[in-house]
Amino acid sequence: MTLSAPDHTPAYETPSLSTCDREPIHVPGAIQPHGLLLATSIDERVEVVSANAPRMLGTSVEEIRGRLLHDVIGREAAAAVRQAVADDDLFVARRVRVPGEGLLGRSPVDVVVHHSGDRVVVELEPVGGAGQVVSYRTARTAVGRLTQAGSVTELCDQLATEIRTLTGFDRVMVYRFDELWNGEVVAEDRRPDLNSFLGLHYPATDIPAQARRLYTVNWTRLIADIGYTPVALDPVLDPDTGQPLDLSHSTLRSVSPIHVEYLTNMGVTASMSVSMIADGQLWGLVACHHYSGPHHVSFDVRSATEFLGQTGSQLIVDRQRADSQLDELRATTALSALVTRLGADSGPVHDAMMADPATLQLVGAGGAAVWVNDRLLTAGSVPEPEVLHRIAGLLRSADGTATASHHLADLDPELATAAETAAGALVISNSVDRWMMWVRPAQLHVVDWGGDPRNKELAAAEGPDVRLSPRKSFDRWREVVRDHSQPWEPWQLSVANQLRSSVSHELVRRSREHAAVAESLQQALVPDEAPSVRGLDLLARYRPAADIQLGGDWWDVFDLPDGRVGVTVGDVAGHGVEAATAMAQVRTALRAYAIDGHAPGTTLDRLDHFVAEVLPGRTATVVMAVVDPTTGEVEVANAGHPPPLVVTAAGAAEQPLAGRPLLGADIGHARTDRVALGPGDLVLLYTDGLVERRGVVLDESVDQLRAAAAALPLDRPLGDWIAGLLEAVPGTMDDDLTLVALRRAPAPPDRTTPDTPDLKDRS
Amino acid sequence: MSSTPSDDTRRSPLSVSREDREGRVVFSLVGDIDLETSRRLRTELLESLPTGGEDVVIDMTRVDFMDSSGLAALVGAWKVVRDAGSFRVAGPNSVVHRVLTITGMEDVFEIFPDVESALRPA
Numbered sequence: 001m002t003l004s005a006p007d008h009t010p011a012y013e014t015p016s017l018s019t020c021d022r023e024p025i026h027v028p029g030a031i032q033p034h035g036l037l038l039a040t041s042i043d044e045r046v047e048v049v050s051a052n053a054p055r056m057l058g059t060s061v062e063e064i065r066g067r068l069l070h071d072v073i074g075r076e077a078a079a080a081v082r083q084a085v086a087d088d089d090l091f092v093a094r095r096v097r098v099p100g101e102g103l104l105g106r107s108p109v110d111v112v113v114h115h116s117g118d119r120v121v122v123e124l125e126p127v128g129g130a131g132q133v134v135s136y137r138t139a140r141t142a143v144g145r146l147t148q149a150g151s152v153t154e155l156c157d158q159l160a161t162e163i164r165t166l167t168g169f170d171r172v173m174v175y176r177f178d179e180l181w182n183g184e185v186v187a188e189d190r191r192p193d194l195n196s197f198l199g200l201h202y203p204a205t206d207i208p209a210q211a212r213r214l215y216t217v218n219w220t221r222l223i224a225d226i227g228y229t230p231v232a233l234d235p236v237l238d239p240d241t242g243q244p245l246d247l248s249h250s251t252l253r254s255v256s257p258i259h260v261e262y263l264t265n266m267g268v269t270a271s272m273s274v275s276m277i278a279d280g281q282l283w284g285l286v287a288c289h290h291y292s293g294p295h296h297v298s299f300d301v302r303s304a305t306e307f308l309g310q311t312g313s314q315l316i317v318d319r320q321r322a323d324s325q326l327d328e329l330r331a332t333t334a335l336s337a338l339v340t341r342l343g344a345d346s347g348p349v350h351d352a353m354m355a356d357p358a359t360l361q362l363v364g365a366g367g368a369a370v371w372v373n374d375r376l377l378t379a380g381s382v383p384e385p386e387v388l389h390r391i392a393g394l395l396r397s398a399d400g401t402a403t404a405s406h407h408l409a410d411l412d413p414e415l416a417t418a419a420e421t422a423a424g425a426l427v428i429s430n431s432v433d434r435w436m437m438w439v440r441p442a443q444l445h446v447v448d449w450g451g452d453p454r455n456k457e458l459a460a461a462e463g464p465d466v467r468l469s470p471r472k473s474f475d476r477w478r479e480v481v482r483d484h485s486q487p488w489e490p491w492q493l494s495v496a497n498q499l500r501s502s503v504s505h506e507l508v509r510r511s512r513e514h515a516a517v518a519e520s521l522q523q524a525l526v527p528d529e530a531p532s533v534r535g536l537d538l539l540a541r542y543r544p545a546a547d548i549q550l551g552g553d554w555w556d557v558f559d560l561p562d563g564r565v566g567v568t569v570g571d572v573a574g575h576g577v578e579a580a581t582a583m584a585q586v587r588t589a590l591r592a593y594a595i596d597g598h599a600p601g602t603t604l605d606r607l608d609h610f611v612a613e614v615l616p617g618r619t620a621t622v623v624m625a626v627v628d629p630t631t632g633e634v635e636v637a638n639a640g641h642p643p644p645l646v647v648t649a650a651g652a653a654e655q656p657l658a659g660r661p662l663l664g665a666d667i668g669h670a671r672t673d674r675v676a677l678g679p680g681d682l683v684l685l686y687t688d689g690l691v692e693r694r695g696v697v698l699d700e701s702v703d704q705l706r707a708a709a710a711a712l713p714l715d716r717p718l719g720d721w722i723a724g725l726l727e728a729v730p731g732t733m734d735d736d737l738t739l740v741a742l743r744r745a746p747a748p749p750d751r752t753t754p755d756t757p758d759l760k761d762r763s
Numbered sequence: 764m765s766s767t768p769s770d771d772t773r774r775s776p777l778s779v780s781r782e783d784r785e786g787r788v789v790f791s792l793v794g795d796i797d798l799e800t801s802r803r804l805r806t807e808l809l810e811s812l813p814t815g816g817e818d819v820v821i822d823m824t825r826v827d828f829m830d831s832s833g834l835a836a837l838v839g840a841w842k843v844v845r846d847a848g849s850f851r852v853a854g855p856n857s858v859v860h861r862v863l864t865i866t867g868m869e870d871v872f873e874i875f876p877d878v879e880s881a882l883r884p885a
Binding site (some may be wrong): 373374375571573574575617618619621639640641642643657659660661662664665666668669688692698699735 | 776798799800801802803805830832833834838839841842856858861862864865866867868870871
């Protein structure tokens with residue numbers, strides 16, 4: 001069949017494919033010849049009439065313009081128009097008889113009315129044409145069959161079948177848009193001798209943006225004869241506005257010459273398309289083709305088709321939503337199980353999460369990664385760490401909610417090289433320091449285009465002045481897409497968000513539990529009260545770090561078999577349960593060696609060996625004093641710990657530094673120093689939380705401490721004395737802080753001082 | 764020269780890089796060595812320490828702060844090489860040096876004012 005594109009010049013400049021997006025297709029200034037269009041003023045005077053009036057009514061255009069509507073189409077039809085306008089009951093056909101010698105006078109006529117600007121537009125076409133005689137029953141039974149379809153695919157198939165039965169077109173296709181407005185034929189019913197278009201894709205440029213806009217306002221378009229000669233409106237420009245009449249809502253609107261050429265190239269002789277709108281969105285089209293000449297479809301059949309299209313698209317979207325809700329429900333159940341397992345796991349939460357296969361399954365990912373506390377944890381197949389960080393940066397969101405892409409190369413072309421493991425990613429992050437990510441590999445996705453879709457690129461390359469014809473060939477054109485992953489479903493993002501918030505809750509729960517454990521551990525390990533020793537005044541204070549982590553500090557006071565008293569203050573490096581557990585072991589071992597009768601120096605050497613053997617990787621520092629309450633003689637040994645301060649009436653002095661390095665080095669020997677305390681003299685043992693501050697040389701804060709200790713009156717109650725010291729030298733809140741003060745009698749014992757507000761009184 | 768993947772893409776509180784210079788393995792540390800970063804320092808040192816008895820230099824010229832957990836990481840590294848090679852700490856600032864002094868590790872590690880002097884033969 002050879003068809004030449006009809007010679008029609010629309011009321012605007014000749015468009016080209018590249019300007020196709022801007023073609024003002026709603027104001028063609030012409031209609032198709034199978035009906036008559038009249039536009040009247042408010043007072044029913046005809047101002048614009050289509051040039052086929054002589055054929056339709058047997059009256060010349062000149063005779064019609066300026067006359068009242070009822071003089072042109074008769075009283076019955078004019079009354080129907082008036083009624084429609086009065087009731088605001090537009091777009092509904094009314095069946096009338098029209099007088100005159102023209103085509104409209106020979107059979108019943110459907111009249112449809114709508115507004116365009118200030119005009120009332122009246123369109124008339126003869127009843128008849130192809131397709132079934134439609135009744136309410138026809139439509140109802142068709143909808144009944146649609147609702148029984150078992151899947152979205154079946155629903156689309158059934159819809160194509162129903163509409164082909166109804167309209168009699170040679171081919172009826174359900175055509176679905178993707179997110180980029182490319183289309184795919186997802187269902188088809190056709191004359192058996194035709195080849196199949198099922199599964200073919202058409203590029204977004206085939207249906208430009210302004211056509212899609214029209215499709216959402218005017219749901220049905222019929223081209224009864226592709227070879228039609230457009231009928232101009234007379235006048236083309238509305239005398240009132242100087243503009244062509246807006247035909248957006250017209251059923252007779254003449255279509256774009258490019259569209260006609262496109263269909264002609266496809267071999268189509270008549271076509272109809274019905275918008276599929278669901279939730280206010282253009283979901284797709286029902287596209288009907290005829291190849292064997294003109295095919296006129298009556299207004300009734302078009303209305304029924306439109307009704308089926310709308311019902312069908314809503315059913316499809318509901319069905320998709322139900323399917324996705326089912327998937328989401330399954331995922332939520334799996335999520336609860338995962339969260340329960342994470343709660344029961346004693347290891348770190350993120351490690352447990354990455355070790356659990358459900359973490360990948362939840363969102364259907366091939367790999368996952370977490371970056372937290374400077375650690376990268378991964379599961380499944382993931383790209384290099386650098387690539388993961390880059391993706392995290394690209395998909396970060398201000399509020400930290402899930403963000404996803406199934407085509408990362410769109411965001412950063414270099415990421416195309418990582419597509420084998422990460423063509424798409426779902427990221428939860430709002431800072432560089434923490435993120436969670438799932439990745440999906442590229443799918444080998446085969447797209448069969450209906451003709452080479454590269455016209456689009458060609459047009460862009462040639463520039464706006466080159467007119468490209470619609471493609472001539474619609475032969476299957478296969479493209480293999482390798483850099484897209486399976487798209488992420490909205491519910492998968494929501495499940496990822498839920499997992500993130502569950503993990504946060506779990507972390508909070510654990511840190512609360514930690515705080516409780518810290519409390520009880522401290523109570524279990526560190527004595528509540530220093531034993532009272534005749535001749536000595538003893539007071540200890542412990543303050544945990546601000547972040548409520550367990551610290552490694554301890555203090556201890558114990559009686560030795562020879563009547564002397566052992567006092568220790570120490571610090572195991574690190575925080576958390578492991579450090580606290582190590583602390584408990586070190587403290588107990590120290591007691592054991594001391595009670596065995598070893599001198600302080602030997603005790604610390606043995607303890608060094610103990611730490612190196614029993615707690616590999618740990619280090620600790622400790623200072624130990626053994627006091628004879630009767631003589632005031634003190635033996636002091638130190639392993640890498642800040643040296644004690646001896647405070648007398650003459651001032652405060654630091655003990656000499658350690659004779660040996662810290663515990664765990666497994667090297668060196670401790671020295672035992674001797675100090676004689678006079679009555680009222682004081683020894684202060686403390687941990688580095690008191691003097692260690694970022695950006696301050698230790699010596700400076702030790703000087704401060706020494707000055708403060710020397711300035712405080714030694715005869716104050718010990719609790720007041722320590723409070724005064726802490727006021728002068730507040731120490732750091734980053735670390736825990738321990739201090740023990742022991743003072744030789746005769747200063748009166750102090751047991752009644754109330755707690756200072758920020759310290760836990762352990763005396 | 765290898766480096767942590769972090770330097771360019773995000774703020775990192777500590778970076779560790781390794782370089783072989785004049786027959787010694789030099790680790791350059793940049794940043795603070797505290798509770799947050801010491802775990803990684805320990806891992807990176809232990810993963811890339813020479814085990815064949817080479818001499819190690821830890822360049823601390825660009826370390827502003829080190830706490831006891833950071834020192835523990837260095838002690839762990841020192842214990843790996845102590846029997847077969849030497850362990851030198853180069854360029855500690857006064858804050859870091861004081862920590863080494865108080866903990867007695869000043870006499871265990873060999874301390875040098877800068878990398879150049881640490882690279883001279885013993």
